[in-house]
Amino acid sequence: MDMRILVIEDDVGAAEYLAKGLRESGNSVEVATNGRDGLLRAAAEPFDVLIVDRMLPRLDGLSLVQHLRATGHTTPVLFLSALGEVDDRVKGLRSGGDDYLVKPYAFSELLARIESLGRRQSRAPVTTTLKVGDLELDLLTRKVTRGGQVIDLQPREFQLLEALMRHSGQVMTRTMLLEKVWDYHFDPQTNVIDVHISRLRQKIDKGFERQLIHTVRGAGYSLRAPGPAS
């Protein structure tokens, strides 16, 4: 992914495991083990994403991010927390966090969210049309076409496609889709998302030679243009 990531986490074992995984995914990672150090590093050096544990010695995660935001730093922040109540999530996001992940988490989930956060900054500001390959989605007229052919979508299918297209090339986990499209923050016992994706696939990919929606094993889904590399 090639991002500069700062991990602020006091559990040294967890921090090392996290750093190792992120480095293996092609990122450069630095680690701070307390809130004060983390704030100084985050304010002094440019990072693409900050991963901040909520419970930190010397300065807790919420205050750290509040300080950072108050001084004009907009680096995306992913909170890690053992606190999983909706209330905690809301508090985390209100204090300036961009995403919130409850421990224990799957590394693939974390990676997908980091990627999504890191790309957010570099994305073109305001567009009314999303384009991936020959697939086009008009946000104003809510019209979807592929290769000039109009595709009729249910409102929720439209939202699902929009989420996938906004993060085209990235992995979207089932949990992320459930959060973004339905605004639900719980683990469904069955993979309800799979059914919705397969319906969307029927409409988007069926009858076309090249698939746009891909299943990423053990992680989620990804929508990407059929480039020469793939």
Next chain:
Amino acid sequence: MHLVRLLETSTFRLALIYLALFGVFGLALLGYLYFAMAGVMERQTAQTIQAEIEGLSEQYRSEGLARLRRVIARRSAAHPERASIYLLADPLGHPMAGNLDRWPNAEPGTDGWLQFQVEVRPDDARAEQRRALAASFLLSGGFRLLVGREIEERIEIQSLLRQAIGWGLALTLLLGLAGGYVASRGMLSRVEAINRTTRRIMAGDLSQRIAVRGTRDEFDQLAENLNAMLSQIERLLEGMRQVTDNIAHDLRTPLSRLRARLELALLHGSGGEGTRALLEETLADAEAMIQTFNALLDIARAEAGSDRAAFEEVDLETLCAGLADLYGPLAEDKGLAFASGCTPGLRVRANRHLLTQAIANLLDNAIKYTPPGGRVSLMVSPGPVISVADTGPGIPEAYRERVLERFVRLEADRSAPGNGLGLSLVHAVAKLHGARLELGDNRPGLRVHLDLAGVAAPAA
């Protein structure tokens, strides 16, 4: 029962305090009566004597010594038993008239009264010494006049009165002490019974209960309340024990599977598609265990009630439509007819997140257990009542309470995926909201009603 313990009881102390107060009041009252009566009697004697002396000295002044001698002689003669005492003496102290042989050998008290012993001879009886009270009067010419009354009787009455008061008080104290003793013993025996039971319970036997006498007194009420509390604690402990047992059991299975897979992966050596598949399955197992723990934590949090702070106004139509939208395709994919009816305009104060998850769990179950060709429905109707119904195998009536407990699954469903926590969360969420959860027969299938009547938000 030890006497010292008895004396230490609050009942006995209370009895003692009452007794002391009663004793002081009694003593004051009887003392007042005694002194009032004794005073009246003494004053009466003194006044009679005074009046007689005045009368006699008046006669002496107006009619002379001879007249006085005659009067005294006559009066003395009327009282040979010496109940009334008269003596007239010449200046030298020699008796001139009266029923005393000589001037009594006694010094007058500070109040001028003489007290002395006199020998009396009441009606043919033997002579006896009795106390007498007298006043003397000096007549002109040096003659002395003595008038008195025998007061033995009065003193005896007074002493009788004193005795009666003393005995009365002693008896009161004795009866009070005995009463206090008996009452404390009764009280102590009942408290002791409760203590004995609690000691046995603390020693580990939680099945012990305090005996109820059926007298409907405060001790019975205390015993009943304590017993109810004990039953509640026992039930909770039993529930907790079952949950821990179940957690241990339900997590040991995936853990041993996980270990077996890892061992197998080690045997295979690194790399290879086989190792990768094993690791992926292991990951899925770990994921399932984490989900189980998350579900347990969700239930625990809902039960603790701390999520009440996150209550907000929830529009049930939106909630219903969202879930129908999410689960409808899943049902249809499985070959089930899915129907939803979301009545608009119904709002409740609820934890949106938990309520959504609870209904999602019900839909998950309905879709999971209904065989293809069946029907699943989600309804929100006025009440408001949220109902999820299916045409699956349903739950036999005898199990409808049990399946709400953690990890309880019907024998037939053991092979199906799931952790037996779905309905437990629904139950906990219903309790958190004060809603009524009802599992019924859909003929065929299961019909679950979540009655939110008590939760409805005021129309805003």
